[in-house]
Amino acid sequence: MLAATVRVTGDIDVAEECVQDAYARALASWSSDGIPARPGAWLTTVARRRAVDVMRRVSTHGRALPLRVEPVTAPGPEDREPPEIIDDRLRLIFTCCHPAISTDAQVALTLRLLCGLTTAEVARAFLVSEATMAARITRAKKKISAARIPFRVPPVEDLPARIGAVLTVLHLLFSTGHTAPAGADLIRRDLVERSLDLARVLRALLPGDADVAGLLALILLTDARRAARLGDAGQLVLLSDQDRSCWDQDAIKEGISLLGVALQRRPPGRFALMAAIAAVHAQAPSWDATDWREILGLYDILVEIWPSPVVALNRAVAVGLAGGPAAGLAALDALGTEPLLATYSYHASARADFLRKLGRTGEARAAYEEALLLSENEIERGFLADRLHEMEAQHRAGGDGTNPGPSQPRAGRDA
Amino acid sequence: MAEYLFLIYGDESALGNAAGEETNMIMKGHQEFGERNAAALRGGNALQPTATATSLRPDSGDGFTVTDGAFAETKEALGGYYLVEAPDLDAALAMAKQVPMPSGGVEVRPIRTFD
Numbered sequence: 319m320l321a322a323t324v325r326v327t328g329d330i331d332v333a334e335e336c337v338q339d340a341y342a343r344a345l346a347s348w349s350s351d352g353i354p355a356r357p358g359a360w361l362t363t364v365a366r367r368r369a370v371d372v373m374r375r376v377s378t379h380g381r382a383l384p385l386r387v388e389p390v391t392a393p394g395p396e397d398r399e400p401p402e403i404i405d406d407r408l409r410l411i412f413t414c415c416h417p418a419i420s421t422d423a424q425v426a427l428t429l430r431l432l433c434g435l436t437t438a439e440v441a442r443a444f445l446v447s448e449a450t451m452a453a454r455i456t457r458a459k460k461k462i463s464a465a466r467i468p469f470r471v472p473p474v475e476d477l478p479a480r481i482g483a484v485l486t487v488l489h490l491l492f493s494t495g496h497t498a499p500a501g502a503d504l505i506r507r508d509l510v511e512r513s514l515d516l517a518r519v520l521r522a523l524l525p526g527d528a529d530v531a532g533l534l535a536l537i538l539l540t541d542a543r544r545a546a547r548l549g550d551a552g553q554l555v556l557l558s559d560q561d562r563s564c565w566d567q568d569a570i571k572e573g574i575s576l577l578g579v580a581l582q583r584r585p586p587g588r589f590a591l592m593a594a595i596a597a598v599h600a601q602a603p604s605w606d607a608t609d610w611r612e613i614l615g616l617y618d619i620l621v622e623i624w625p626s627p628v629v630a631l632n633r634a635v636a637v638g639l640a641g642g643p644a645a646g647l648a649a650l651d652a653l654g655t656e657p658l659l660a661t662y663s664y665h666a667s668a669r670a671d672f673l674r675k676l677g678r679t680g681e682a683r684a685a686y687e688e689a690l691l692l693s694e695n696e697i698e699r700g701f702l703a704d705r706l707h708e709m710e711a712q713h714r715a716g717g718d719g720t721n722p723g724p725s726q727p728r729a730g731r732d733a
Numbered sequence: 734m735a736e737y738l739f740l741i742y743g744d745e746s747a748l749g750n751a752a753g754e755e756t757n758m759i760m761k762g763h764q765e766f767g768e769r770n771a772a773a774l775r776g777g778n779a780l781q782p783t784a785t786a787t788s789l790r791p792d793s794g795d796g797f798t799v800t801d802g803a804f805a806e807t808k809e810a811l812g813g814y815y816l817v818e819a820p821d822l823d824a825a826l827a828m829a830k831q832v833p834m835p836s837g838g839v840e841v842r843p844i845r846t847f848d
Contacts, residue, residue, distance in 0.1 A: 418822055465843045466735050468821040 319362045320431055321406035324469060326369035330431060330459050333369060340365035407432060407512070408519055409469050414458075415483040416467045423458035428487045429494065430455055433509050442499035442694060445658050477524060484520065485533050488513050489589065492537050500694035504554060510541055521576075532580035532589030538573035539596035542566040554701040558605040570600045588624040591616055610640035627658045635668050643675035663692035667702060674709065683709055736775060736844035737825040739815040743837035744808060745782050755835070762833030770817065770828055777815035809837040816844075 319340075323333040340361045354360040414427040426444065429435040441451035461467070472480045495509025517534040524530050546560035555561075574597055580590035595616045602608040617633035630653055638646015650669050659665040670685035683706060690702045751759075767774060783803040792798045803810060815832065819825040822841070829839045 416822075418826070464845070465841075466821045468823050472823070 319358065319365060320434070321410040322362050323365045323369050324410060324431075325406050326366050329463060331463075333365075334431075336365045336368040337361075339368050404515060404519055405471075407516060408471055411484055411487065411516060412471050412480065413462060413467055413469050415480070415487050416462075417480070417483065418465060418467060419458050419461060420454075421483065421486070423454050424483055425487045425490050426451060426455055427458045429491060433491060433494075433512060435494070435509075439494075439499055439501075445661060471523075478527070481520070481524060481527060481530065485529055485589065488516055488520075489533055489536070492517075492540075496540060497698070498695055502696045504548060504695060504697035505544065510537075510544075513537060514541065528580050528583035529587045529589055531576045532587050532591075532593050535573045535576035535580055535593035536589050536596060538569045538576070539593055539600050542569035542573065542600060548697070552697065553704070554697050556701075557599065562604070565600065570597075573597065573600070585623070586619075588620060591620040591623075595620075608639075610636065614640040627653070627656045628662075628664075630656070631659060631662070631665055631668065638668075638672050643672040647672040647676065661692055663689045663698070666692060670705075679709060679713060734818050734820055735825075735846075736816060736818050737822075737829075738842045738844060739777075739817065739829050739832055740811055740840040740842065741813045741815075741832060741834065741837075742809040742840060743812045743835065745810050745812065747836050748812065749782065751835070759833050759835055766815075766831050766833065769831065773817045773819060773828060775816040775818055777813070779813040780811060782812075783810045812837075 320330075320333055320337050323336050324330055327333045327336065343364055344357070344361055348354070348357075410432050411428055414431060415424045419427065422444070426440050429440045430437065437452050437455060438448050440455070441448040444451065491509055492513035495506040495511075495513060497504060498506045498509075514534075514537050517530070517537055520527075520530050521534050542565050543557070543560060545566065546562065546564040547555055549555045573593065577590065577593050577597055580586065580593060583590070586594070595613055598609055598613050598616070614633070614636040617629070617636045621629050621633050631650070634649035634653055635646060637649040647669065650665065650672065653659055653665070666685050666689035670682050670689060673679075673682035673685055686702055686706045686709070690699060690706065693699050693702060748759075763779075767777075783806075786801075786803045788800050788802060788804050789797045790800075817825065817828055819828060822843075825841055829841050832839050
């Protein structure tokens with residue numbers, strides 16, 4: 319909706335105002351006339367008409383448009399969602415991911431403008447304060463306007479140089495939707511669907527690009543588990559406990575075939591490696607029968623080419639699954655000095671799991687409490703609270719901590 | 734259309750020590766740049782080295798402090814500029830890539846307009 323409106327206004331701030339205006343009108347109109355058949359189309363049409371009005375007024379005052387926009391046809395009665403709106407989103411993502419904008423701001427701007435995340439949610443996804451994130455977003459919006467960063471998909475010859483930033487952003491968008499950083503829902507379906515749609519459009523745009531194929535494979539293979547990730551009561555079900563018959567076999571099949579394309583490039587890119595890890599899970603008949611050595615081997619390569627703290631964390635978890643909880647704990651503790659992980663709930667919850675497995679109940683409880691303190695996703699918090707209660711019950715029943723409960727440690731992130 | 738200033742930064746000492754042939758190549762590069770982008774060029778000049786610069790700052794009273802040299806001493810100094818017109822940043826960047834830059838590089842700044 320914002321993407322379609324920016325195409326009319328050529329200015330992000332004005333477009334945001336028009337969209338807010340459309341919501342206000344919806345509130346008035348829908349309560350008296352009822353909700354229209356296609357609320358999204360209704361809102362987009364109203365926002366774009368408002369934008370046309372605003373722009374007409376601006377141009378009669380002779381002010382230049384601050385942002386260059388491809389020629390637009392006047393908005394008509396719009397009942398169809400697809401190609402045009404997806405094209406607008408693609409334009410907006412290339413604008414947000416322009417190399418003239420700092421990498422950090424690119425992702426932030428996309429999440430804020432294309433996906434409608436609040437500044438607080440974006441800040442959480444980046445592990446920075448809300449004030450820092452607000453300043454970063456404002457500065458980037460000012461630059462788009464003042465330097466006239468164009469609102470369009472770059473010409474074919476520039477695409478290879480521009481695609482990396484867009485893929486990074488789409489990946490973060492998917493991750494944010496796969497496990498929402500905060501709120502009542504574990505999964506933000508809208509964000510997941512949006513990243514999937516955009517990855518498909520990019521794949522059509524650049525069929526020969528290994529990284530695009532890798533990212534699409536990663537999204538498909540990871541999202542294939544969606545139906546199995548929540549239990550009947552809405553509780554979090556970890557990968558180890560998921561009913562694998564609920565996994566989407568069509569998505570897995572498509573993901574694995576795309577992985578073949580992605581792995582043709584040597585050395586493989588990071589998305590191809592992550593997709594390969596997801597494919598090992600997708601093809602394992604059960605948690606116990608998972609090839610952890612293979613997964614650890616893939617993480618070893620991944621951490622070389624992409625040494626991010628979160629990848630290092632996942633690798634440490636894989637060390638524990640391949641070599642036992644003591645090895646896993648040692649690998650996790652070796653990361654303990656990484657400041658970005660200090661406030662990251664998965665580090666605490668992964669430690670808690672290995673400690674529990676080792677029978678170090680008191681320390682495990684403290685680590686679960688720490689994770690609970692750090693997580694802002696309610697479904698995850700529910701899971702952590704349950705685990706904590708379970709351990710306290712065991713403790714009261716006279717357990718001295720030598721019985722670590724279920725036989726497998728749980729990977730924090732990999733639900 | 735918008736205007737952008739290309740600020741050409743480079744290592745003055747390297748440029749000062751350049752052999753005649755290299756200086757000729759740079760001159761030729763600027764000439765070609767001017768011909769290729771004649772329609773978009775609004776102005777441009779090469780500057781004398783920073784050793785010739787004089788800087789003024791208001792003092793605490795109502796006078797000025799006058800000092801010999803550039804405002805900020807940096808390894809890469811402003812050596813010249815172009816003022817160009819371009820429809821958007823991508824077009825401006827495409828043009829800026831054609832500016833000869835034997836050392837250092839080019840900073841592209843949008844010109845501010847006031848209503």
